[in-house]
Amino acid sequence: MDGHLxxxxxxxxxxxxxxxxxVDPxxxxxxxxxxxxxxLPPGPWKISGPDGRYYETPSDDPAYIYQNNIVALDASREINNGEPFLHASWIGAVMLRPGERVCHIGAGSGYYTAILSVLAAPGGSVEAFEIDETLARxxxxxxxxxxxxxxxxxxxxEADIPASDVIYVNAGVLAPPPAWLRALRPGGRLIFPWRPSExxxxxxxxxKLASGKLRARPLAPAYFIPCTGGASARDRLAAAPDAHAAATIRSIWLTSERTPDESAIAAYEHVWFSSLAVE
Structure with missing residues (x-):
């Protein structure tokens, strides 16, 4: 069995x-x-199918979970261990280096937290936040x-986010809280699932550039369960962008530092997204 695994x-x-x-080896x-x-919970496991329903694996053979599938942590609440290939692409995008400090928001049962911690070693650290008490435990x-x-x-x-080189968010947000953006160190990276509309x-x-400006780059489609708290639709200052407009975003600004202008693609009470490129 060990050889098979x-x-x-x-x-x-x-x-x-x-x-x-x-290309990081x-x-x-x-x-x-x-x-x-x-x-994960003990197998057999519940796997999320393309129709959104769960399908139970025939046995607890690990072959069923070493695939690009979404495995339930708590099927009754539709809480899952995220899609591996999606997370791999995010981890590749943030280019985590040894010695860096990471903040993982929405840690679930800790699988991707563990991967981040190994990549941050030696000398790095990961502070994980999880709102669900059972999952945090x-x-x-x-x-x-x-x-x-x-x-x-x-x-x-609502928590005090430590100064971080990487903030890795696993819950859908309408707009990142200003505290997350301020917590980024120069050169720091924040990756999050943005959900401006259904x-x-x-x-x-x-x-975060050395100048303090915030360069933004849209990546692939991503849909996560919503983050509790933070911005809501009532904080929106303009109509939600469609996918085409969202793909043109090149920077993020705090409204306290710069008022939304004609480059705004999406604007909220504290944060706005712009098509303006920054260096």
Missing amino acids: NELRAFHASLMAAASGS RLARVFKLVPREAF AARHNLEPYEGVSVTHANAT ETGLAMLVT
Whole structure:
């Protein structure tokens, strides 16, 4: 069984490294090292199908979870362990380096937190936030073998976010809270699933430049469960953009520092998204 499992992990890791779009040789090793099953309920597992329904695996053979599938953590509440290839692409996009400080918002049971922590080693750290008490407790237990990781049971839209090199958000937001943007160190990266409307959802990568300006780059479509707290539709100052308009965004601004202008693609009470490129 050990040989079979090692073979599964190695093959899955090679696919994850490819999905990351990164040439970082550490990624395949990290994806092989961190066991997905250690962060899931005992098998058989419930797998989310293309129709949105759950399908139970015939057995607890790990072959069923070393695929690009979404596995339920709590099917009754539709809480899942996210799609591996999507997360691989995000991890490749943020280009996490050893020694960096990471804030993981929406840690779930801790699987992707563990991957982030290994990539931040040596010398780095991960502070994870999870709003669900049961999941936070599970993540704390699951992450005990990993160094430099802490788990806080809190709403990250209201908590004190530490100064971070990477903020990795796994809950859909209408607009990132200003505190998240201010917490980015120079050169820091924020990646989050932006959901300006029911029809439009995409990953957004934000980089804080040395000047303090916030460069934004839309990535692939991404749909996550909504983040509790933060901006809501009533904070919107203009109509929600469609997918075509959202793809033109090149920067993010705090309204306290710059008033929305003709380049605004989406605007909220505290934050607005612009087509203006920044250097």
